[in-house]
Amino acid sequence: MDLTKEARTIVQTARRGALATLMGEACDPYASLVSTVVGADMLPLLLLSALSQHAQNLAGDPRASLLLESTAVATAPDALAAGRVTLQGIVEPADKDALREMYLAAHPEAEMYYPFTDFHLYRLNAPRLHFVAGFGRVVWLEMGMLS
Amino acid sequence: MDLTKEARTIVQTARRGALATLMGEACDPYASLVSTVVGADMLPLLLLSALSQHAQNLAGDPRASLLLESTAVATAPDALAAGRVTLQGIVEPADKDALREMYLAAHPEAEMYYPFTDFHLYRLNAPRLHFVAGFGRVVWLEMGMLS
Numbered sequence A, B: 001m002d003l004t005k006e007a008r009t010i011v012q013t014a015r016r017g018a019l020a021t022l023m024g025e026a027c028d029p030y031a032s033l034v035s036t037v038v039g040a041d042m043l044p045l046l047l048l049s050a051l052s053q054h055a056q057n058l059a060g061d062p063r064a065s066l067l068l069e070s071t072a073v074a075t076a077p078d079a080l081a082a083g084r085v086t087l088q089g090i091v092e093p094a095d096k097d098a099l100r101e102m103y104l105a106a107h108p109e110a111e112m113y114y115p116f117t118d119f120h121l122y123r124l125n126a127p128r129l130h131f132v133a134g135f136g137r138v139v140w141l142e143m144g145m146l147s
Helices: A003-013 A052-060 A100-106 B002-011 B053-060 B100-104
Strands: A016-023 A028-038 A044-049 A063-069 A084-093 A119-133 A137-142 B016-022 B028-038 B044-049 B063-069 B086-094 B119-134 B137-142
Touching: A003 A063, A003 A084, A003 A119, A003 A137, A016 A052, A016 B016, A016 B028, A028 A052, A028 A063, A028 A100, A028 B016, A028 B086, A028 B119, A044 A100, A063 A119, A063 B016, A084 B028, A119 B028, B002 B063, B002 B086, B002 B119, B002 B137, B016 B086, B028 B053, B028 B063, B028 B100, B044 B053, B044 B100, B063 B119
Parallel strands: A028 B063, A063 B028
Antiparallel strands: A016 A028, A016 A063, A028 A044, A044 A119, A063 A084, A084 A119, A119 A137, B016 B028, B016 B063, B028 B044, B044 B119, B063 B086, B086 B119, B119 B137
C-alpha cells in the first residue's frame, strides 16, 4: 500500500494523540494526552486549557510533536507492527470561534467546555511527519505530500 | 478513589505508551509509540531498536517522558475525562538477559526479535509522575508513593 496514503488516513481519522512538549527551563520532555482533529489544511487542531501542564509548556516553548496512531495499534497482536505517525512543528493560536463547528463535529463531548475562556484552540504547524508503518517501514514525509 | 492507587493500576497494567524524547542538537520534542511493562521496582522497561529514531534521540540525551493511559481512555465518551499518567526521568540500560522472561511474559509477540543484537532493553528511571485523573484532578506524585 502507498505509504503517503496510509499516513494520510491516520492523520485524517485520529481523534486523540500523544503530545510531546518541553517543560521548564531545562526543557525536559513531557508526554501528555490530547484530543485532536485535522482541518482542511491537514494540520491538527488542539483544544487546551491554559491551566494544563502542556499549555504552560507551550507558552514557554511552542515546539511540539504529536503521535497519532492507526486504529490497528489497539488491536494488532504486536502494536509496534501497526502504523503510526509523528508530526513535528510549532503550536500556534487558531481561531476558536471560526473553527468551533468543525471541532465540535469531531468532538461533540467538548461542547460544554469549548466556550470556557481558559480553553484555547491551537494548530500544530508541522512541516513534516515521521511515518512508522511497521518494522523497517519508516519514512520522513513532507506534510505537503498528504494534501 | 485513592489517586495513588489509581495511578499504580495504570502503571502496572499498561503494555504500551507514548514516549517523548529530544531530537537532534536543537532538542526538538519527538513523540513515538513504545511497548512497555513495569518491573517489580515499578519502573517501565522499554525494548528499543538501535535503528529507531527514539533510541537515537536517547543516545544524544537520555531524558524522556512516558505517557501511560488507563484502559478507560479508549472507551470513555471523552478520553480527556479518563486517567493517564506521565512519567518523567532518565532512560538507562537494563539487563536484557536477566529480564528476558519477565519482559516476554508481558510481550510474547516480541519473542522473535528480543534476541536481535540491535534491540536493547532500557529502564525509565522516573523519580516522579504526573497523574491526570480527569478534568481538574491533577497531581504530581513521587514514584516511591506507588510501591
